[in-house]
Amino acid sequence: MATAKPETYSVVNSAGHSPSCEGGTMKEDANNAAAQTATALTAALTLEQRSYKLDDFDTVSTVGTGTFGRVFLVKEKKTRGYFALKAMKIPDVIRLKQEQHVQNEKAVLSEVNHPFLIRLFWTHHDECFLYMLMDYVPGGELFSYLRNMGRFNNSTGLFYSAEIVCAIEYLHSKEIVYRDLKPENILLDRDGHIRLTDFGFAKKLVDRTWTLCGTPEYLAPEVIQSKGHGRAVDWWALGVLIFEMLSGYPPFFDDNPFGIYQKILDGKIDFPRHLDFNVKDLIKKFLVVERTRRLGNMKNGADDVKKHRWFKYVDWDAVPQRKLKPPVVPKVSHEGDTSNFEAYPEDDWKKDPPVPPKDLEMFKNF
The missing domain is CATH 1.10.510.10 (Transferase(Phosphotransferase) domain 1)
Known part of the structure; x- marks a missing residue:
């Protein structure tokens, strides 16, 4: 799907749309920068309340791949709950000039809370990857x-x-x-x-x-x-x-x-x-x-x-309460069912050298 960013769950095959594209910013309003700073502060405060470690999770399988990211279905060892963990290679994020988009994604997801939007629970980075822990939504695309x-x-x-x-x-x-x-x-x-x-x-x-x-x-x-x-x-x-x-x-x-x-x-x-x-x-x-x-x-x-x-026949009060009857109910055998997503080979995707400290600096608050 995307040429300049990882897909959250899967990559489109040849039957899909043209890839997403991203060009350089020609000019930006100063107010936008101020608004993003405010959003980032809100995000930081929100995320501080959540505490996870990578060791808290077992990786079950890959459920999506993209240009510089991969999404894993993970299972929390303690609660046995399932999540989607997006991992993004820092060198590729920098090479494709996607630093701001990654920061925007974190800031926006930290601010929103709606039944029809994915939820972000935690972000983290090490010397190689940026991580985003989100809902696992088993029904597929x-x-x-x-x-x-x-x-x-x-x-x-x-x-x-x-x-x-x-x-x-x-x-x-x-x-x-x-x-x-x-x-x-x-x-x-x-x-x-x-x-x-x-x-x-x-x-x-x-x-x-x-x-x-x-x-x-x-x-x-x-x-x-x-x-x-x-x-x-x-x-x-x-x-x-x-x-x-x-x-x-x-x-x-x-x-x-x-x-x-x-x-x-x-x-x-x-x-x-x-x-x-x-x-x-x-x-x-x-x-x-x-x-x-x-x-x-x-x-x-x-x-x-x-x-x-x-x-004209839609009860708009009932929609966000999820009261409308869905026309398609996905076949899901359990919360960690991956059958509605493509299967991906579990290769040595993670074997990359660490990023130099100067490159990590821009992600210090991630």
């Missing part, structure tokens, strides 16, 4: 179910969309932009409810940011054009996601990223005939090039989305 079914019916797409709307609304209420919404980053818990994962591109925002990052098929026009972007990019991505869930393919695709970008900027959408009239209207309102007119990014924010007629 929404991407796998979409690939197996070809496409979702209207009611299935509606269920996942409603839960994602609540997750995005929550993040935006905390001035956080997610920036990497796609089926690969949506996990299903054992009951079938969603959990957004992989917050490597998430960021606390005051105004706008200029970093080029995301997956080509899901990038909003303002990201491609380097105009500076904000929370509106998440609503654009939701429009792309709803189209893909109900069609089986994204609305803008090509053999190379530049072809995808051109189609996004052209803004022409060819809808399959079977799509419901109301959902077509919703997708069109999300995929508006002018972000000030994009649904979700206007004065009433997420309320405009919730009031759209495609969602």
